[in-house]
Amino acid sequence: MKEIKNIEDFNGRINRILITEEEIAQAIKNTGKMIDESYDGRPILLVSILKGAFVFMADLLRAVTVPCEIGFMCAKSYYQGTVSSGVVKITMDLDQDISNYHVIIVEDIIDTGRTLKDVYELLLTRNPLSLKVITLLDKPSRRLVDFKADLALFTIPDHFVIGYGLDCGEFYRNLPYIAEYSEE
Ligand code: IMP
Ligand code: MG
Numbered sequence: 001m002k003e004i005k006n007i008e009d010f011n012g013r014i015n016r017i018l019i020t021e022e023e024i025a026q027a028i029k030n031t032g033k034m035i036d037e038s039y040d041g042r043p044i045l046l047v048s049i050l051k052g053a054f055v056f057m058a059d060l061l062r063a064v065t066v067p068c069e070i071g072f073m074c075a076k077s078y079y080q081g082t083v084s085s086g087v088v089k090i091t092m093d094l095d096q097d098i099s100n101y102h103v104i105i106v107e108d109i110i111d112t113g114r115t116l117k118d119v120y121e122l123l124l125t126r127n128p129l130s131l132k133v134i135t136l137l138d139k140p141s142r143r144l145v146d147f148k149a150d151l152a153l154f155t156i157p158d159h160f161v162i163g164y165g166l167d168c169g170e171f172y173r174n175l176p177y178i179a180e181y182s183e184e
Pocket of ligand 1: 161167
């Protein structure tokens, strides 16, 4: 991301709202219901990938009514700006044993698929009762590794997006909607 000149420049990069607050809220409500219906009496663990998925996690958690715990991991593939470094690092891990849980990975966006594939394979080695992936956004046209989420709330075209937890250079996570980021 280029240096921010002033607040007009900062706001000017919010190009176009792709997904509104209302659309996000409705999709999350339906997803919460789906999780409720999958409940079989054994606990569910929602695992969120920081930082981007923390906003989605907070809203999804409150749409679930069955017994449910949360955990956090930190995995990074984008270190700054809009270009992937191509390296995935687990910088923070779960602190619980997941073998007695139905684990659902809660992700903000699947782009190349590298981050999620690595996290998914790592969690699978820990023998959860089941392992599923729910992502808020999916950019299938950008995939570099073979990976598919069990549920993608929205499929979007190949454009860098910001808001609702997603950043550009650590900014814009606080926007309540998903918008396209303008490089100009
Ligand atoms: P992947 O490993 O390429 O699938 O990258 C996934 C991670 O890259 C996400 O968890 C995001 O943090 C980041 N990312 C990918 N695309 C975007 C985008 O359009 N906006 C903001 N972050 C993105
Ligand atoms: Mg990010």
